[in-house]
Amino acid sequence: MLDDTLKTQLKAYLERVTLPFEIEASLSDSESSRELQQLLQDIAAMSDKITLKLDGQDARRPSFSLMRTGTEQSLRFAAIPLGHEFTSLVLALLWTGGHPPKVEPELIEQIKSLDGDYAFEVYMSLSCHNCPDVVQALSLMSVLNPKVKTVVIDGALFQDEVNAREIMAVPSVYLNGQVFGSGRMSVEEIVAKLDTGAAARDAAKLSAKEAFDVLIVGGGPAGAAAAVYAARKGIRTGVAAERFGGQVNDTLAIENYISVLETDGPKFAMALESHVKHYGVDIMNLQRADKLIPASEPGGLIEVQLANGGVLKSKTVILSTGARWRNVNVPGEQEYKNKGVAYCPHCDGPLFKGKRVAVIGGGNSGVEAAIDLAGIVAHVTLLEFGEQLRADAVLVKKLESLPNVTIHTNAQTTEFTGEGGKLNGLNYTDRATGEAKRLELEGVFVQIGLVPNTEWLKGTVELSKFGEIIVNAKGETSVPGVFAAGDATTVPYKQIVIAAGDGAKAALSAFDHLIRH
Structure with a gap:
């Protein structure tokens, strides 16, 4: 063995x-x-x-x-x-x-x-x-x-x-x-x-903490880079994260982070946390931010209220809350989530061995998922909303060579259906002809991109029409002393290396703000 x-x-x-x-x-x-x-x-x-x-x-x-x-x-x-x-x-x-x-x-x-x-x-x-x-x-x-x-x-x-x-x-x-x-x-x-008493004890402990110089909300690549750069300046740095590593934890292979030829998401997330801990940063894990309260006067403290009732205070704040998988938002999606509707082909693919599945999304993630699933399941149908697949040409060529894959472009998913608490198919519309169509399936994997984790900031920080935090070249937001970095912002191209660079930039900007104010 x-x-x-x-x-x-x-x-x-x-x-x-x-x-x-x-x-x-x-x-x-x-x-x-x-x-x-x-x-x-x-x-x-x-x-x-x-x-x-x-x-x-x-x-x-x-x-x-x-x-x-x-x-x-x-x-x-x-x-x-x-x-x-x-x-x-x-x-x-x-x-x-x-x-x-x-x-x-x-x-x-x-x-x-x-x-x-x-x-x-x-x-x-x-x-x-x-x-x-x-x-x-x-x-x-x-x-x-x-x-x-x-x-x-x-x-x-x-x-x-x-x-x-x-x-x-x-x-x-x-x-x-x-x-x-x-x-x-x-x-x-x-x-x-x-x-059950842990949340209240945790909230009291967090609220009693001394104010930070820089408080980073989010522990993905952007948050980790911000923490390292801030801590190296010798200032009091804290990270409040729902789960350290963020979306990286759900990434299987990472092959484009410069100087690291190949790694996987969980390994990379552990390396991020280890690096941050090396500088004595106060890491507060399993903490979901609920509300941002700007300083009441110039030079005052900014507050971050947490879901458990705790309150953290800081002179500056860096928002790096990242993004999550985007839902299709059609009838049946929530009802059949984890009952046939899935978002991680690497995790859940083996459960559909020998069955019929669909992948929604024709970008790199969707095409890669379809290729992987084709080796496990009986048949894969890939549905892409646009007129053509958006994935890299080498991936599209590989997908098209597989005998148990069918590709439909101009396909708009309209409903997930099921029976007895389990998914049994989906309905979609052919956008070119307007014809309603049906697929009998046991599983669907949704791979249509990300949505920023910024709902808790509405009305406080200026957001784009897509919900992204609007930042300038220095990572500054519309609120003095509050900076942002990574996938939650308007910075284009949601990549690990870009998020890390943005995190470093935001930390340097926060340090500059502390010096000047």
């Missing part, structure tokens, strides 16, 4: 195990069970602290549990956790074996103090780059608190279970048999949902 390189790496990691633990596998005579058995035997052979049992009686087969000796830990993988989940497997082994997790001591205590019975089931796919965060968060919680029980389930391996629960997007999390959440979630977010 593991090549020599992976075996060498894993053996080095397992040398950090200090406490004995047991792996118990529940197997059948299937090929996947044989693969899992080989993987677990390889792992057990690498450490004398690990005992392997192959006589487990769990109903999900193949699966295996990890349990530290002398504890009631309950962590099970109904999966062969390779691909994107190999890191999750390594961390689960290390944490079970006593290696300390790299999380704040305060968070560890918060997890340990959770009181109740929490039985989590998380459905993932091995190609999903959003899933490891959720898998690792719940694995950690199970290791730290015996009242948290977690089962990690590969949707492709347990397709009948996925179909029975009508799961059409990953990660999908169930708590005590009920839907808990879907999409990327950090351990902090999960704990906050369980610990």
Whole structure:
């Protein structure tokens, strides 16, 4: 199962195990069970602290549990956790074996103090780059608190279970048999949902903070660059971010960031956060801004009210709230979201294996999605509103060469339809003829661009007709002392490298403002 390189790496990691633990596998005579058995035997052979049992009686087969000796830990993988989940497997082994997790001591205590019975089931796919965060968060919680029980389930391996629960997007999390959440979630977010008093405590703590010289709202490439440039000036810098890394977390491959030949979004987001932390910046994660209150007098403090009720104060503010996937905004889209309507082909594509899907959008994102999906699903129909595809010629040529792809231009989607709570197709209009048409489908992937996260700024900062923050060449907004950078602004070409440059520029402008005022 593991090549020599992976075996060498894993053996080095397992040398950090200090406490004995047991792996118990529940197997059948299937090929996947044989693969899992080989993987677990390889792992057990690498450490004398690990005992392997192959006589487990769990109903999900193949699966295996990890349990530290002398504890009631309950962590099970109904999966062969390779691909994107190999890191999750390594961390689960290390944490079970006593290696300390790299999380704040305060968070560890918060997890340990959770009181109740929490039985989590998380459905993932091995190609999903959003899933490891959720898998690792719940694995950690199970290791730290015996009242948290977690089962990690590969949707492709347990397709009948996925179909029975009508799961059409990953990660999908169930708590005590009920839907808990879907999409990327950090351990902090999960704990906050369980610990109902956490928001009020957090708000009080944030409101008590000393005023910043520069407060950055948003933690994507623009916000991270702004934080680094501001902190290097030796001024008090803070970042309030809904999730550090922003939209980058949902990007699979990054191949055009100068000097970095190739990386992926989650890796790049981690590098951004590491760089910012290096300069001692106060990072306040999981914080959604709700309102901007300009200074009441020249040189006064600007306030940012947060959704949890906390208030942050600063001499200057840099807005870098980024953008999110744009919706088609037709009937049925919200009703069938995660029930056939999806936005991440890399995450959810494997759930549609052998089925019929459509991709809406003929730009690079849409065409790339259609190419990727064509290797998994039975058939892909790509719908583009304009007269021709807008993607790069090399991508269009590749798409047109695929036998199980149909392309419709001049196609305006008018409705998503479904039955029994699941998507069963879409209706569209041929804009050239006016003819109404119908596609019978099991899935639709929406890839039509971005919308800025600026609704909370309406009436405070001047916005364009598209909702973008209007900025000048220095990144200044219509409000004195408030600057903006990145995808949320009117700066053209929404690219990581451009956002980072804008963030640096906004920080330098904010520093100049502080000097002059």
